[in-house]
Amino acid sequence: DTGVSQNPRHKITKRGQNVTFRCDPISEHNRLYWYRQTLGQGPEFLTYFQNEAQLEKSRLLSDRFSAERPKGSFSTLEIQRTEQGDSAMYLCASSGDTGSEQYFGPGTRLTVT
Amino acid sequence: GESVGLHLPTLSVQEGDNSIINCAYSNSASDYFIWYKQESGKGPQFIIDIRSNMDKRQGQRVTVLLNKTVKHLSLQIAATQPGDSAVYFCAENPYYNKLIFGAGTRLAVHP
Numbered sequence: 001d002t003g004v005s006q007n008p009r010h011k012i013t014k015r016g017q018n019v020t021f022r023c024d025p026i027s028e029h030n031r032l033y034w035y036r037q038t039l040g041q042g043p044e045f046l047t048y049f050q051n052e053a054q055l056e057k058s059r060l061l062s063d064r065f066s067a068e069r070p071k072g073s074f075s076t077l078e079i080q081r082t083e084q085g086d087s088a089m090y091l092c093a094s095s096g097d098t099g100s101e102q103y104f105g106p107g108t109r110l111t112v113t
Numbered sequence: 114g115e116s117v118g119l120h121l122p123t124l125s126v127q128e129g130d131n132s133i134i135n136c137a138y139s140n141s142a143s144d145y146f147i148w149y150k151q152e153s154g155k156g157p158q159f160i161i162d163i164r165s166n167m168d169k170r171q172g173q174r175v176t177v178l179l180n181k182t183v184k185h186l187s188l189q190i191a192a193t194q195p196g197d198s199a200v201y202f203c204a205e206n207p208y209y210n211k212l213i214f215g216a217g218t219r220l221a222v223h224p
Contacts, residue, residue: 033211045211045212056210058211091156093156102212103159104158106155
């Protein structure tokens, strides 16, 4: 399977704990995006990378959130001191250099109790 | 601010009928639009895209229409099948980086 993959698929954590998600993009794609989706809503942009450079961050990405793509391949999204409001589906997408045709992974469902 | 919205939250159709899902966008500078299909528990699946230099684009059983004058998009699905049941999103990509999504339309196909 050469699509976008994300791990874990589900994560349940207690408030105040840190969590980390991983995304592996389509191998030839230079751009990688993170989105967050809550129930009944469309995905909301969080941040994106061109190779290893983080080019844009949304205001939604508070200082408790950090994303990395150290070698320009896979990416991690870490949330520190999780809050109940962080409960959502975290989606990763990738695309070529033009930024068109973004392909999404299956998402990581985070539940903060 | 920029937004992409949908006219109908739920659309119910009979199997075999044609479906039309509508979407309005607000950024007149946008020149690239995408339709995604999302099934329960899965990530959005790319269906079809269109650039503003076109007003119509066809794929397999799907057609996207773009009316730039009124900032309106539609997705037409021919001969709707039970497997088409999902939530459909239109998305705007004005700067060819982040996608701006609306809330989605749920398509329910009845036998």
